[in-house]
Structure formats: structure tokens, C-alpha cells
Amino acid sequence: MKRTSWLVVACAALLVAAGAAAxxxxxxxxxxxxxxxxxxxxxxxxxxxxxxxxxxxxxxxxxxxxxxxxxxxxxxxxxxxxxxxxxxxxxxxxxxxxxxxxxxxxxxxxxxxxxxxxxxxxxxxxxGGDREEVLAWHDRRVGEIKAELAKEPAGSPKAARMKEELALDRVGREALTSDAKxxxxxxxxxxxxxxxxxxxxxxxxxxxxxxxxxxxxxxxxxxxxxxxxxxxxxxxxxxxxxxxxxxxxxxxxxxxxxxxxxxxxxxxxxxxxxxxxxxxxxxxxxSIQGAEARVSYVRTLWDGISEAVAAGKSMDEVMVAYRLETRFPELAKSPGFSERNNFMTVSELWSVITKQESAAGKLYELIAQGAGEEAIRQVVAERGAKQPKYYFLEVELNAQAYRFLQEEKVKEATALFRVNVELFPASWNVYDSLGEALLKAGDVPGAVGMYEKSVELNPNNQNGKDALARIRTAPHATT
Ligand SMILES: [Zn+2]
Known part of the structure; x- marks a missing residue:
């Protein structure tokens, strides 16, 4: 007991010393x-x-x-x-x-x-990109942090972090507006x-x-x-x-x-x-061990995916074989790893080894540029090709469509979700996502149709069921 309190006093003294020298x-x-x-x-x-x-x-x-x-x-x-x-x-x-x-x-x-x-x-x-756009993004971000900070109890670690972010953003803005090369x-x-x-x-x-x-x-x-x-x-x-x-x-x-x-x-x-x-x-x-484990992870993926491609395995098979949780359980909770990060790495390795481009990336680019239906069809047609130019991943297509939604580009998002439904008609999730986009676009009957299809394929899709319930109880509900 005595020892503990002495330690506390010593630590407090150290803190004061650090504070004084700060x-x-x-x-x-x-x-x-x-x-x-x-x-x-x-x-x-x-x-x-x-x-x-x-x-x-x-x-x-x-x-x-x-x-x-x-x-x-x-x-x-x-x-x-x-x-x-x-x-x-x-x-x-x-x-x-x-x-x-x-x-x-x-x-x-x-x-x-x-x-x-x-x-x-x-x-x-x-x-960097366009300076005006960067500045606008910067100011929006500062506004968001300020709004969040206002909700945080003063003195909490999160509030302290946000205050630091704001301080750094202030000098960051100065640098952006100056003509520093x-x-x-x-x-x-x-x-x-x-x-x-x-x-x-x-x-x-x-x-x-x-x-x-x-x-x-x-x-x-x-x-x-x-x-x-x-x-x-x-x-x-x-x-x-x-x-x-x-x-x-x-x-x-x-x-x-x-x-x-x-x-x-x-x-x-x-x-x-x-x-x-x-x-x-x-x-x-x-640590050296941490670096070695990460290098060994990339080596396992490179060797394994190269062999799988040579053996004619599909990308879906590779994705299942190299899930983080099952294939690299010792890394699953290690800093820098997540199922999503692993997924990105496996996709990139697949792309490098097969020289196939991501269809999701290409379609995002085409739709963003306002390309016509014909250009989109050309990409989609590659799905059945003998040596396809693109690889098609449902989650990746969905993620790119959500990127449009985040950018408030509902029309573009809907177009990409529709392609995903066409490519993966057995997936309940793609209907659910398209339902969400249609609802945002104001197409309530369309959204209901998609959510119904999704729940039909997966009766446990709670998100879909909740969405349908919300639509049906909403004022002026017509469906
Ligand atoms: Zn960096």
C-alpha cells in the first residue's frame, strides 16, 4: 500500500515536470x-x-x-x-x-x-488535386470536427484528439493557401x-x-x-x-x-x-518479428495465389482459401490487418498475377465519366470470356457503388448496383443495396421490389425487413 502511494506521488511529480518543460x-x-x-x-x-x-x-x-x-x-x-x-x-x-x-x-x-x-x-x-476543391474539403472536415467536438465531454481523450486535429488543420490550411511550392x-x-x-x-x-x-x-x-x-x-x-x-x-x-x-x-x-x-x-x-510476419504473409499469398492461378482456380476460390480469419489466424488481430485489408491485398495480387483489371474499378470510372450503355456492356460481357480482361467481385462492385452514394451521386450508384444485380442475381445483398439506392432516388415501388426480393432470398436479412417496415409505416405510404 505504502509502495503504491509512493509510486503515484512519483508519477505525479514526473507529470508535473513534463508539463513544466512542455x-x-x-x-x-x-x-x-x-x-x-x-x-x-x-x-x-x-x-x-x-x-x-x-x-x-x-x-x-x-x-x-x-x-x-x-x-x-x-x-x-x-x-x-x-x-x-x-x-x-x-x-x-x-x-x-x-x-x-x-x-x-x-x-x-x-x-x-x-x-x-x-x-x-x-x-x-x-x-493534392484542385486547390479550391481541397480547400472546400478541408473546411467541411473542420466543420465536422467542430460539430463533433461540441458534443464531446470537455477533457475526454477524444476531445483532446479533435482539438489537436483542429490545430493541425489550421496550419494545414495556411500551407494550402500560401504559394509554397x-x-x-x-x-x-x-x-x-x-x-x-x-x-x-x-x-x-x-x-x-x-x-x-x-x-x-x-x-x-x-x-x-x-x-x-x-x-x-x-x-x-x-x-x-x-x-x-x-x-x-x-x-x-x-x-x-x-x-x-x-x-x-x-x-x-x-x-x-x-x-x-x-x-x-x-x-x-x-519489431523484427512483426516485420518478418508481414513479409511472410505476403510471400504466402504471392506463392499460393500464383499456384492457384496456374491450376485454373477461380478468384472466388482464392478469396475463400485466403481469408484472414482462417488462413492467417495469428495475424487477424495484429495491427494493420483486417478482413477488408486482406481482401484488398488478395484482389491486388490476383490482378497482378492474372493481369486482369478490376471490373468494379473500370465500371466506376465509366459511369463517373457518363459513358453510355454500350461501354458498360463491353465490360460486363468479359465475365464469360475465355481470357477475361476483368475480374468481377460482388463486394467490390458494391463498394464502388456505395462510393457513388457517399458522393451523393445517386443516379450513378443505382446504375452500378443494377449491374451488380445482373451479375450476381443469386445474392440477397445486391438487391438490398439496390433497394437502398432506389429509395434515395425516390423510387419507392422500385425499392420495395428489391427489398422484397432480398428478403425472399435471405429471410434473415433484418436490414431489408426493417427497411420494408419503415416504408410501409411511413406517412403517405402507397405500397
Ligand atoms: Zn504515408
């Missing part, structure tokens, strides 16, 4: 972590998943890895790094990948060579690059794929550090892991899985030289 950057608490006597990691925020910048003092100057993504914040962090390392001879910035929350502060280091993979520049250019790397490489910084070596290895097309890992053998960017994490320190939230093959990212496996294999073969893996955001951690 320093703010752009209204967010600053954190400085000493990785070793000549290496620091800095970030801001206690809740939001911000990027953590690593800085290492070398014989040829300070080498910084990644920015926090905002010139105003990064300018201040640069001063903090100089203070912590007791010098200001910044010599180089290395970027782990193209995403804005790592490259957005590059301008602050424009006086140094900026090193990154050769695909970073294209990735940076593709981000994107600064791409000035020195690039394709596979591997070794940088000799006198007493310290930086071994850059291309990873490529899964998180982004331009991912690299940075091995610093003299410090026993492997900086892994946003590629993976096996422990989350907060419940909002942000960029580290999903370990999956993302749509739109080019994938060379054998190369990815080879690159990770080379890195992990050096594990005796690695004392610590350092992810690109402060609120995730990665």
Missing part, C-alpha cells in the same frame, strides 16, 4: 526522443498521428529523415533539432516516401540535397543508394508497393537503426494510428511483389545489425 509548436505539444547520443526523433501532438522526424549528427553534418509535412512546423522543428544536437550544419534530407505528411516540409531543407526514390516526384505531383527530391535512385556521411552510412533500399510506390527503408548500421517510413507497424500506441493503420496493397499503387519480397528479404537478412526499427509516425512501433 513546449508548443503551432499550439501542439512538442516531443523530443533521444534515440542515442547523436540521434533524435521529434514530433508534435499527444493524440494525432503526426510524422516523426529523425535527425542524426554525422561527420559531414546533420542528416534529417522526413518532414512533418508543414513548412511552418518544420521550420520550428529544424530549430529544435539544431538545439538538441548542439549544431546547425544541416547536410541532407532523406524522404521515406511521396506522401504529403512526409514531403510537405521539404522547402525548409531546400538548402540541402533532398534524397528520395525516383518515383517520389511523380507521387507528389499526383497528390512542392519541393521534390534533388537526388534520386532506383534500387539502392549508399550515402557516406563520414562516420555514418545511410543505406537506402527501395521497398516499393503496399503503402506507396516510392517507399524506401533507411538503414544506419553505425546506429543500429532501420527507418521504415509508413510501410508497417505491429504495435499502435494510440487508437488512431493514421498512416500506419493498414497493411495492405492499396489500389492505385503499382505493385511488383517479387521485388518487394526480395527487398524486404535483403533488409531483414541484416537483422543482426538492427537494434531498433523506427516507423515514420510516432504512434506506431515495429
Amino acid at each position: 513546449e508548443d509548436v503551432a499550439g501542439l505539444p512538442l516531443h523530443v526522443q533521444k534515440l542515442d547520443p547523436t540521434a533524435v526523433r521529434v514530433w508534435i501532438g499527444d493524440h494525432i498521428s503526426s510524422t516523426a522526424t529523425v535527425a542524426i549528427a554525422t561527420g559531414k553534418g546533420i542528416v534529417v529523415v522526413d518532414t512533418l509535412g508543414n513548412p511552418r512546423i518544420d521550420a520550428q522543428l529544424r530549430k529544435v533539432i539544431a538545439r538538441e544536437l548542439g549544431r546547425s550544419d544541416f547536410a541532407m534530407l532523406i524522404i521515406t516516401h511521396e506522401h504529403g505528411d512526409h514531403t510537405g516540409g521539404n522547402a525548409v531543407y531546400a538548402d540541402c540535397p533532398i534524397v528520395g526514390h525516383e518515383l517520389v516526384a511523380a507521387g507528389m505531383a499526383a497528390q 512542392k519541393v521534390p527530391p534533388t537526388k534520386t535512385f532506383a534500387d539502392r543508394l549508399t550515402l557516406d556521411m563520414g562516420d555514418t552510412t545511410f543505406e537506402l533500399t527501395y521497398i516499393g508497393g503496399m503503402h506507396s510506390a516510392s517507399d524506401i527503408a533507411v538503414l544506419v548500421p553505425e546506429h543500429g537503426l532501420l527507418l521504415t517510413g509508413d510501410t508497417m507497424a505491429d504495435r499502435w500506441l494510440t487508437d488512431t494510428p493514421g498512416c500506419l493503420a493498414s497493411f495492405m496493397a492499396r489500389g492505385g499503387v503499382q505493385h511488383d511483389f517479387p521485388l518487394w519480397l526480395d527487398n524486404w528479404g535483403r533488409l531483414l537478412a541484416r537483422k543482426d545489425q538492427i537494434k531498433r526499427l523506427v516507423p515514420g509516425h510516432w504512434n506506431g512501433e515495429l
